Amino acid sequence: MANRLSAFFFRNPKLVTLLLLSLPLAYMVVVYLGSLFALLINSFYYLEEFTGLVVKEFTLSTYGQLLKPANLGIFGRTAGMALAVTIMDAIIAFPLAYYIAKFASPRLRTYLYIAVTLPLWSSYIVRVYAWKLILSKEGIVSWFVDLLHLNFALDWVLSLPGIGGSSLSLSPIGMFIAFCYIWLPYMIVPIQTALERVPKSLLEASSDLGATPAQTLRTVILPLAFPGVVAGSIFTFSLTLGDFIVPQSLGNSRFFIGQAVYSYQGTAGNIPLAAAFTMGPIVIMIAYLLIARKLGAFDAL
Amino acid sequence: MTHPAIRFEKVSRHFGDIKAVDAVDLEIKDGEFFSMLGPSGSGKTTCLRMIAGFDRPTAGSIFLYGQEVSTLPPFERDVNTVFQDYALFPHMNVGANVAYGLMIKGVAKEERKKRVDEMLDLVQLRGFADRKPSQLSGGQRQRVALARALINHPKVLLLDEPLGALDLKLRQQMQIELKSIQQRVGITFIFVTHDQEEALTMSDRIAVFNQGKIEQIGTPSDVYERPATSFVAGFVGTSNLIHGASAKRITGEEGTYSVRPEKIRLAYAADSFSPKMIYANGTVRDVIYLGLYTRYLVEIEGGDTLVIIEQNLRSTSMDVLKLRGQSVRLSWEKDHMTKVGG
Numbered sequence: 001m002a003n004r005l006s007a008f009f010f011r012n013p014k015l016v017t018l019l020l021l022s023l024p025l026a027y028m029v030v031v032y033l034g035s036l037f038a039l040l041i042n043s044f045y046y047l048e049e050f051t052g053l054v055v056k057e058f059t060l061s062t063y064g065q066l067l068k069p070a071n072l073g074i075f076g077r078t079a080g081m082a083l084a085v086t087i088m089d090a091i092i093a094f095p096l097a098y099y100i101a102k103f104a105s106p107r108l109r110t111y112l113y114i115a116v117t118l119p120l121w122s123s124y125i126v127r128v129y130a131w132k133l134i135l136s137k138e139g140i141v142s143w144f145v146d147l148l149h150l151n152f153a154l155d156w157v158l159s160l161p162g163i164g165g166s167s168l169s170l171s172p173i174g175m176f177i178a179f180c181y182i183w184l185p186y187m188i189v190p191i192q193t194a195l196e197r198v199p200k201s202l203l204e205a206s207s208d209l210g211a212t213p214a215q216t217l218r219t220v221i222l223p224l225a226f227p228g229v230v231a232g233s234i235f236t237f238s239l240t241l242g243d244f245i246v247p248q249s250l251g252n253s254r255f256f257i258g259q260a261v262y263s264y265q266g267t268a269g270n271i272p273l274a275a276a277f278t279m280g281p282i283v284i285m286i287a288y289l290l291i292a293r294k295l296g297a298f299d300a301l
Numbered sequence: 302m303t304h305p306a307i308r309f310e311k312v313s314r315h316f317g318d319i320k321a322v323d324a325v326d327l328e329i330k331d332g333e334f335f336s337m338l339g340p341s342g343s344g345k346t347t348c349l350r351m352i353a354g355f356d357r358p359t360a361g362s363i364f365l366y367g368q369e370v371s372t373l374p375p376f377e378r379d380v381n382t383v384f385q386d387y388a389l390f391p392h393m394n395v396g397a398n399v400a401y402g403l404m405i406k407g408v409a410k411e412e413r414k415k416r417v418d419e420m421l422d423l424v425q426l427r428g429f430a431d432r433k434p435s436q437l438s439g440g441q442r443q444r445v446a447l448a449r450a451l452i453n454h455p456k457v458l459l460l461d462e463p464l465g466a467l468d469l470k471l472r473q474q475m476q477i478e479l480k481s482i483q484q485r486v487g488i489t490f491i492f493v494t495h496d497q498e499e500a501l502t503m504s505d506r507i508a509v510f511n512q513g514k515i516e517q518i519g520t521p522s523d524v525y526e527r528p529a530t531s532f533v534a535g536f537v538g539t540s541n542l543i544h545g546a547s548a549k550r551i552t553g554e555e556g557t558y559s560v561r562p563e564k565i566r567l568a569y570a571a572d573s574f575s576p577k578m579i580y581a582n583g584t585v586r587d588v589i590y591l592g593l594y595t596r597y598l599v600e601i602e603g604g605d606t607l608v609i610i611e612q613n614l615r616s617t618s619m620d621v622l623k624l625r626g627q628s629v630r631l632s633w634e635k636d637h638m639t640k641v642g643g
Contacts, residue, residue, distance in 0.1 A: 199386065199388065201384045201385075201386055201388035202388050202390060204353075204355050204375065204382075204384070204388065205382070205384060205388035205389075205390075205449075206390075206401070207354075207355075207374065207375040207376050208353055208354075208355075208375045208376075208380075208381055208382045208450075209376075209381065209401050209402040209405060209449070209450075209453065210376050210402050210405045210406060210453065211376055211401075211405045212376055215405055219401075219404075219405075220390060223392045224391070224392060
């Protein structure tokens with residue numbers, strides 16, 4: 001019996017493929033695309049101001065609300081933060097990824113890899129709150145700055161318009177630090193993978209042909225690591241774009257996209273506006289991915 | 302210029318307890334096609350990497366045309382390398398790859414383009430400048446790597462088993478081409494290989510490496526016909542080593558002697574005697590008919606077994622196979638036998 005079944009599947013390989021894929025396919029179509037579609041539909045409804053009920057009629061007025069200066073400010077602020085976090089993470093991740101990929105012994109490489117990904121095993125909310133404590137007025141950073149008699153520098157940074165605040169934990173700078181920390185592993189791993197694919201002989205060849213290490217970095221290593229940087233930036237950029245925990249715990253009262261979505265769908269009950277807000281990051285990410293594809297970020301995947 | 306292109310003075314490279322290169326002395330002449338031949342792990346590639354600057358000697362000195370270079374980084378040495386895996390930059394097209402050295406030196410664009418075209422002509426890849434390395438065949442990549450290394454007019458060109466990845470026919474073609482390019486450009490070539498035929502075909506001189514030391518340096522005919530050690534005799538070509546009781550019986554002296562299989566003649570009965578010849582009696586243990594020639598294994602008095610290769614000029618498979626188990630008399634010229642050390 002078992003043999004006949006095996007033989008039947010052997011003769012019908014397409015059926016095997018279908019069976020293998022049916023479950024993930026059903027999940028993708030129903031749950032994943034379905035929820036996205038529901039989101040899209042909802043974003044074309046609107047909230048009746050007097051009754052506070054969602055009116056299920058097609059309208060573009062909800063999207064019109066997004067164009068209010070306050071809401072455009074939310075988009076600008078969030079995208080700016082995502083961009084800054086991405087750039088900073090790339091700058092921090094590159095040397096570390098380079099060290100892991102090219103210099104560390106195989107043993108050390110394993111340890112470093114675990115060290116880089118270890119934070120991902122713990123709850124991310126706990127880590128965000130840890131940063132809140134670290135960065136608060138009574139926290140370890142302030143204490144350390146005080147120890148070094150650098151209070152004037154910290155005060156100067158916190159007095160900067162737009163990114164300053166009453167303390168690090170209550171300023172956009174604090175958010176920026178926490179974001180950079182939280183998404184860093186997602187930047188290190190793709191860059192490391194890209195660099196590991198660069199054979200050592202390419203670096204030797206460059207040096208052999210007269211290039212100093214700085215020239216080799218610019219003309220060989222960076223161009224070859226670039227797809228990894230783009231891949232990592234997709235994570236850091238999109239994760240920052242949609243996050244609401246960090247802006248809620250740290251920073252000032254000015255909204256980010258994630259917070260806006262969270263509050264509109266929650267107490268305000270304005271699902272259409274929340275849905276419209278969500279379409280923002282989706283559109284931004286689609287544009288970002290198209291540019292990334294143009295830059296060759298997916299060639300190596 | 303009276304200085305040799307490369308001089309090694311007691312150069313060693315130890316990795317912990319492993320002596321990859323052990324107190325090697327070596328002189329490579331200007332304009333020479335020099336091969337470093339040896340099995341893997343014999344130290345030949347390490348020597349090459351020390352000349353290029355990728356590796357530093359743990360002791361001793363390396364001189365490039367009289368100038369000590371042992372501690373100079375690769376980018377300060379007038380030496381270029383053709384890598385075993387070609388090491389072409391995958392993100393640049395062929396033209397940019399070949400022009401890389403000139404670009405680094407800051408040579409103007411028009412000049413760069415002119416010299417790239419010259420180089421691509423030299424390696425017969427005219428019109429390939431806009432292709433990516435991934436669009437080329439192995440042989441073409443090999444040529445690009447050669448053009449990229451030669452465009453800087455290095456004092457010495459290093460080639461690290463560059464033909465290893467090519468198929469036999471292409472390899473033989475590239476051997477001839479490499480030699481002719483070397484004669485045209487007049488640059489000293491140092492060629493690392495484990496393929497003895499390759500070394501014999503192309504080289505002016507060969508250094509045979511074994512366990513971090515050089516066993517013999519000489520012209521291809523020196524190394525083949527007069528191997529200095531039993532290792533050289535065994536590694537370069539096939540060789541018969543005669544030692545112990547067999548050697549004593551034949552020559553009257555102790556020692557180890559080498560004689561090439563194709564130099565030995567096979568006779569079924571004692572014919573003439575010549576004082577220039579050496580004779581040995583034996584029994585045919587095996588006959589392997591290979592079409593063009595036949596390989597015989599003959600056990601001689603004293604116990605050693607010799608390999609003999611004879612072309613099938615008049616004999617057929619029927620004739621040669623009948624010899625199995627027969628008593629035969631072997632003979633070869635005294636000049637064809639060398640006493641080897643080690």
